[in-house]
Amino acid sequence: MQSKGSGGINWPHKYIEEFTDIPTAAEYEDVPMPEWSHRGADGKVAPQDLVYVRATAMSEAERQRFLSLGEMPDDKLSPQEYSQKIEERRAFFASGERDRRLVQLTYVKSDGSPLFTPSQVDELYNRRNPAAFLRLKDAAERISLITIAAMAEFTKNLGGLVVAVAAGRIDSQQNSE
Numbered sequence: 001m002q003s004k005g006s007g008g009i010n011w012p013h014k015y016i017e018e019f020t021d022i023p024t025a026a027e028y029e030d031v032p033m034p035e036w037s038h039r040g041a042d043g044k045v046a047p048q049d050l051v052y053v054r055a056t057a058m059s060e061a062e063r064q065r066f067l068s069l070g071e072m073p074d075d076k077l078s079p080q081e082y083s084q085k086i087e088e089r090r091a092f093f094a095s096g097e098r099d100r101r102l103v104q105l106t107y108v109k110s111d112g113s114p115l116f117t118p119s120q121v122d123e124l125y126n127r128r129n130p131a132a133f134l135r136l137k138d139a140a141e142r143i144s145l146i147t148i149a150a151m152a153e154f155t156k157n158l159g160g161l162v163v164a165v166a167a168g169r170i171d172s173q174q175n176s177e
Contacts, residue, residue: 029055031139035132053115053136055106058144066105067146069098099137100125106140 037045073085107115
């Protein structure tokens with residue numbers, strides 16, 4: 001029995017069930033936060049005292065909504081509207097609003113509610129150790145494939161599968177039971 005894969009290729013069920021190492025983006029990443037961890041008398045954080053927060057990947061729909069926040073405006077706008085949209089976009093990135101929203105969307109509790117309130121994210125961004133906020137932001141970008149670098153790393157991992165199929169090492173017609 002066969003199942004239809006993308007592009008109209010017939011993939012055998014056995015192939016799909018047995019091939020478990022197809023690279024996929026991670027669902028979450030546990031991010032160590034030494035700044036929030038208890039330090040011993042020696043000033044160091046013991047491994048058992050290290051605090052972690054979990055960055056959870058956005059769905060593709062959430063990711064596209066997030067990415068659209070910083071899109072270039074439509075060139076069909078009037079010059080005045082276009083200039084206004086460009087200024088709003090510049091302010092969105094320059095103010096750190098993009099990074100604060102990303103952290104807010106990515107870190108959630110087990111029930112799906114945000115781990116941080118907007119005011120807590122603002123506090124982290126504006127008044128706390130920048131290393132903690134940057135660690136949160138960097139993990140959020142990686143887990144939801146926000147940056148070009150994150151996308152490149154993910155597609156690099158996919159490269160082996162694509163090359164194997166293209167080279168015929170994985171035969172889409174084999175084992176068609």
